[in-house]
Amino acid sequence: MKIIAFVNNKGGVGKTTCSKLMAEFLSKKKKLRTLCIDFDPQCNFSHQYLHMEIDPAAPEGLMPPIHPDYNPNDEEDQNWDGRSSIAEIFYGQGVIPYPTYVECLDIAPGHAEKLLTAESVRRSEVVDKVHKQLAFFLNSSDVQAAYDAIVIDTAPSKGPLTISVIKAATHIIIPSVMEEQPVQGIYGMLQLWMQESLTREKSRPLQLIGILPNMFKQTRLHKDILKSLQDSPAIGKYVLPVKFSQRIVFAEVDAADSNPRSIFDFPEQHVAKAEAEEVCSHLSERIFA
Numbered sequence: 001m002k003i004i005a006f007v008n009n010k011g012g013v014g015k016t017t018c019s020k021l022m023a024e025f026l027s028k029k030k031k032l033r034t035l036c037i038d039f040d041p042q043c044n045f046s047h048q049y050l051h052m053e054i055d056p057a058a059p060e061g062l063m064p065p066i067h068p069d070y071n072p073n074d075e076e077d078q079n080w081d082g083r084s085s086i087a088e089i090f091y092g093q094g095v096i097p098y099p100t101y102v103e104c105l106d107i108a109p110g111h112a113e114k115l116l117t118a119e120s121v122r123r124s125e126v127v128d129k130v131h132k133q134l135a136f137f138l139n140s141s142d143v144q145a146a147y148d149a150i151v152i153d154t155a156p157s158k159g160p161l162t163i164s165v166i167k168a169a170t171h172i173i174i175p176s177v178m179e180e181q182p183v184q185g186i187y188g189m190l191q192l193w194m195q196e197s198l199t200r201e202k203s204r205p206l207q208l209i210g211i212l213p214n215m216f217k218q219t220r221l222h223k224d225i226l227k228s229l230q231d232s233p234a235i236g237k238y239v240l241p242v243k244f245s246q247r248i249v250f251a252e253v254d255a256a257d258s259n260p261r262s263i264f265d266f267p268e269q270h271v272a273k274a275e276a277e278e279v280c281s282h283l284s285e286r287i288f289a
Contacts, residue, residue, distance in 0.1 A: 010185030011156035019153040025280035027105035032148040038110035045153035046109035061112025087114035135168040178222040213243035
């Protein structure tokens with residue numbers, strides 16, 4: 001099972017869009033049983049597929065809706081409030097993924113308050129209570145039997161939640177806008193990757209698929225920064241030869257009333273669909289080679 005994480009400790013680089021496109025490509029085009037995981041307390045990835053609700057205990061945060069399989073009259077559901085999120089792994093509870101409108105694609109949504117609480121655990125307890133929990137969950141026999149691929153959206157940080165993802169992942173991709181501040185985030189993620197690679201067992205390497213230029217514009221600034229990365233002796237070899245352009249349609253398909261709901265359901269000649277397929281095909285070939 002491939003565990004693919006999109007990471008960058010800078011915000012606004014389009015990790016959620018990249019995660020969504022990759023997850024839908026794997027499920028719709030590759031017909032792989034795919035699980036999305038939202039590890040960002042902002043819960044933007046969750047909002048792509050579920051009608052997330054305001055958490056009354058934390059009005060600024062979101063929580064998952066009632067699960068479609070929940071039956072309050074069922075004896076087995078008596079000790080469950082009907083909601084499930086990936087954050088349950090930090091509280092000794094099971095995770096029940098939600099189906100999405102995409103065939104073969106499920107999601108384990110975020111829960112803002114629970115994820116933030118997990119991340120604020122005492123430093124002396126963070127390894128056992130946070131860093132190891134996602135890997136334990138994804139290595140369980142139930143998850144291994146149910147899915148072929150996992151796609152994880154992460155928070156813009158290098159905190160405990162992101163470290164937990166790094167430790168669980170088999171492959172990471174670093175999306176970045178070709179601007180000064182986002183590019184700085186690349187170096188932070190490369191540092192985490194190298195640290196994890198040094199301590200991880202050799203039989204289970206963490207593979208860096210590469211740095212993915214995202215929301216790319218045909219401006220001098222974006223072109224110059226991309227070229228400087230490609231020419232860099234330190235990281236040039238990691239810059240991918242494909243990129244996502246700045247396209248309004250990638251945001252438009254996120255709307256609940258969008259038709260179609262997936263970029264991969266657009267006509268074959270649609271330029272955004274062609275670009276998405278090119279990028280995701282390239283990533284997929286590297287991951288599943």
